[in-house]
Amino acid sequence: xxxxxxxxxxxxxxxxxxxxxxxxxxxxxRFFAGYPITPSTEIAERLAHRLPEVGGIFVQMExxxxxxxxxxxxxxxxxxxxxxxxxxxxSLMMENVGLAAMMEVPCVVVNVQRGAPSTGxxxxxxxxxxxxxxxxxxxxxxxxxxxxxxxxxxFDLTVRAFxxxxxxxxxxxxxxxxxxxxxxxxxxxxxxxxxxxxxxxxPRTAPGGDGFLPFQADDDLVPPMxxxxxxxxxxxxxxxxxxxxxxxxNAEAHDRLVRRLVEKVRRHAWRIEEYEExxxxxxxxxxIAYGSTARSARRAVAVAREEGIRAGLLRPITLWPFPxxxxxxxxxxxxxxxxxxxxxxxxxxxxERFTHRPVLGVNHAGGAMLPPEPILDTIxxxxxx
Amino acid sequence: xxxxxxxxHPSDPLFRADRLPHIWCPGCGIGPxxxxxxxxxxxxxxxxxxxxxxxxxxxxxxxPGYLNIDSYHTTHxxxxxxxxAVALVRPQLEVAVFSGDGDLFxxxxxxxxxxARRNVDLNVICINNFNYGMTGGQVGPxxxxxxxxxxxxxxNYEQPFSLPYLAAATGAVFVARWTSLHxxxxxxxxxxxxxxxGLTFIEVLAPCPVGFGRPNEIGDAMEEMMLYxxxxxxxxxxxxxALDIDLRQRxxxxxxxxFVDIERPVFDPLxxxxxxxxxxxxxxxxxxxxxx
Numbered sequence: 001x002x003x004x005x006x007x008x009x010x011x012x013x014x015x016x017x018x019x020x021x022x023x024x025x026x027x028x029x030r031f032f033a034g035y036p037i038t039p040s041t042e043i044a045e046r047l048a049h050r051l052p053e054v055g056g057i058f059v060q061m062e063x064x065x066x067x068x069x070x071x072x073x074x075x076x077x078x079x080x081x082x083x084x085x086x087x088x089x090x091s092l093m094m095e096n097v098g099l100a101a102m103m104e105v106p107c108v109v110v111n112v113q114r115g116a117p118s119t120g121x122x123x124x125x126x127x128x129x130x131x132x133x134x135x136x137x138x139x140x141x142x143x144x145x146x147x148x149x150x151x152x153x154x155f156d157l158t159v160r161a162f163x164x165x166x167x168x169x170x171x172x173x174x175x176x177x178x179x180x181x182x183x184x185x186x187x188x189x190x191x192x193x194x195x196x197x198x199x200x201x202x203p204r205t206a207p208g209g210d211g212f213l214p215f216q217a218d219d220d221l222v223p224p225m226x227x228x229x230x231x232x233x234x235x236x237x238x239x240x241x242x243x244x245x246x247x248x249x250n251a252e253a254h255d256r257l258v259r260r261l262v263e264k265v266r267r268h269a270w271r272i273e274e275y276e277e278x279x280x281x282x283x284x285x286x287x288i289a290y291g292s293t294a295r296s297a298r299r300a301v302a303v304a305r306e307e308g309i310r311a312g313l314l315r316p317i318t319l320w321p322f323p324x325x326x327x328x329x330x331x332x333x334x335x336x337x338x339x340x341x342x343x344x345x346x347x348x349x350x351x352e353r354f355t356h357r358p359v360l361g362v363n364h365a366g367g368a369m370l371p372p373e374p375i376l377d378t379i380x381x382x383x384x385x
Numbered sequence: 386x387x388x389x390x391x392x393x394h395p396s397d398p399l400f401r402a403d404r405l406p407h408i409w410c411p412g413c414g415i416g417p418x419x420x421x422x423x424x425x426x427x428x429x430x431x432x433x434x435x436x437x438x439x440x441x442x443x444x445x446x447x448x449p450g451y452l453n454i455d456s457y458h459t460t461h462x463x464x465x466x467x468x469x470a471v472a473l474v475r476p477q478l479e480v481a482v483f484s485g486d487g488d489l490f491x492x493x494x495x496x497x498x499x500x501a502r503r504n505v506d507l508n509v510i511c512i513n514n515f516n517y518g519m520t521g522g523q524v525g526p527x528x529x530x531x532x533x534x535x536x537x538x539x540x541n542y543e544q545p546f547s548l549p550y551l552a553a554a555t556g557a558v559f560v561a562r563w564t565s566l567h568x569x570x571x572x573x574x575x576x577x578x579x580x581x582x583g584l585t586f587i588e589v590l591a592p593c594p595v596g597f598g599r600p601n602e603i604g605d606a607m608e609e610m611m612l613y614x615x616x617x618x619x620x621x622x623x624x625x626x627a628l629d630i631d632l633r634q635r636x637x638x639x640x641x642x643x644f645v646d647i648e649r650p651v652f653d654p655l656x657x658x659x660x661x662x663x664x665x666x667x668x669x670x671x672x673x674x675x676x677x
Contacts, residue, residue: 071470230434
């Protein structure tokens with residue numbers, strides 16, 4: 001059989017997990033290290049087949065600790081690198097997520113969420129890793145997390161995850177869920193020249209000179225990145241470090257570094273944040289939903305409209321940074337905010353930080369998709385207030 | 386009397402001189418081992434820009450930061466998978482993992498055995514000082530039976546690893562053990578490791594007078610070094626099962642040498658998509674099996 005191209009241009013009927021894999025290939029990912037875990041395994045299987053076709057490297061590691069360490073290593077050597085996992089594996093990756101944040105090494109982690117905590121419901125959906133994605137590794141840092149609601153978005157947002165990771169030199173998550181990962185739908189893959197590509201910022205001086213400091217940031221707070229073997233003789237460490245990359249274990253250096261790591265994302269949050277709005281112009285009740293739950297919410301809003309309730313939907317595409325400013329402005333004029341999610345109220349809490357009043361949560365711990373009916377019931381209840 | 390003051394040391398270009406002095410205690414064996422590695426970097430004939438050194442956490446994990454080459458000080462235990470990826474993405478680079486016994490064989494033990502099984506093209510240099518030095522002398526997976534540590538105040542009751550035996554059993558293609566007193570032999574072993582493709586393993590026994598010597602009443606650094614000097618026996622052909630270290634018995638030798646030097650196919654994720662390998666690739670293994 002002939003090898004497939006890196007960008008599988010055309011219309012496909014694709015599994016969400018497979019669409020993540022194709023998105024990675026289209027984005028130029030040429031290194032994947034992972035460990036089998038339901039419900040993300042199809043991503044590894046697809047890439048085990050597809051990466052060698054395009055000269056890329058697939059390694060099935062001994063565990064998720066190694067998987068995460070390996071993609072950070074691949075990235076410092078210059079590759080676009082990714083891993084994919086689900087809850088328990090995501091927990092194991094957290095220490096090296098922090099390493100990637102501290103060393104400013106771009107990489108992409110797909111987490112296809114399943115029922116949790118612990119082993120939980122390996123084959124069934126949940127959306128309960130939202131806060132772990134934000135705060136999972138110790139310390140202060142900022143990441144970006146995309147929440148796809150369809151196989152098409154699994155493709156599109158995986159591409160975007162690589163670009164965002166390279167632009168800001170951060171780990172980026174694709175926070176999918178089991179329903180989206182195991183759903184098969186139409187996916188349109190554009191031609192290679194239509195795939196957006198943001199290049200990693202690279203040193204502007206030749207190696208060997210004194211001019212290049214590997215952790216000296218530009219005005220955008222992002223330092224250019226030199227790769228292993230290029231002659232810049234860089235030192236990367238998870239210790240607090242100065243602009244040379246040398247350990248600098250003191251209060252001043254620590255505050256300077258951590259502040260920059262946080263600020264480089266916060267300052268650009270307005271560019272990173274993405275959301276989709278529908279029927280919000282005249283809405284009295286706004287539903288805020290993401291991932292597979294947004295699909296049910298869309299239906300609930302449509303039925304509510306048929307019943308004469310002025311309902312609308314805000315679907316965050318980036319959960320982190322959270323589009324809080326948009327929520328704040330909405331909350332000023334709508335009557336009620338409904339937040340359905342397959343967890344005990346994780347994004348609801350984030351929403352309340354911006355509404356400054358309680359929202360109506362529609363919560364289930366997971367195991368099945370949240371159907372439209374309980375969301376609709378809550379919209380009706382909200383409309384009577 | 387005149388004072389002679391050297392402005393520069395011949396090895397200065399090998400180190401980040403602006404980072405010195407280093408953090409290690411007086412009498413520590415890591416510095417000499419680092420110097421042997423630095424000498425090997427030069428004598429390897431491979432340009433310094435093509436050498437990469439990766440470490441985990443601990444006293445030995447600080448080595449890459451002092452070397453004037455591309456260097457990565459990663460998380461505790463994870464140097465090997467990190468380094469593996471660097472070696473796979475840039476196969477033209479000569480990648481070493483320089484770390485300690487606790488880092489590589491306690492928290493990171495799983496990665497070592499799998500890297501050895503796969504025969505990843507890495508040179509693993511392990512400083513074994515029989516304890517966790519950086520955290521103040523705790524018991525580790527190489528602490529000899531009976532030895533005292535802050536977390537083994539009555540003496541260690543766990544069987545330690547024999548690292549060369551473990552490395553050989555899990556597939557390393559070159560396995561050696563030297564001490565930080567055997568610098569010429571150590572440098573030669575590192576050079577041999579750099580010439581070999583696949584996973585090589587060199588254990589360097591190193592004094593830790595503060596973390597290990599003091600609680601075990603070995604005395605100061607000089608006396609710990611004397612212990613190695615008196616007990617060490619070089620025997621390249623020693624049976625791998627007889628390389629255990631027991632400091633309680635004065636007549637129990639510490640066996641040093643280059644114990645294993647074999648050929649095995651090197652880890653290559655694209656191997657099955659390349660044209661069939663030539664038969665000679667497997668010949669040394671097959672011959673050995675016939676002889677056995």
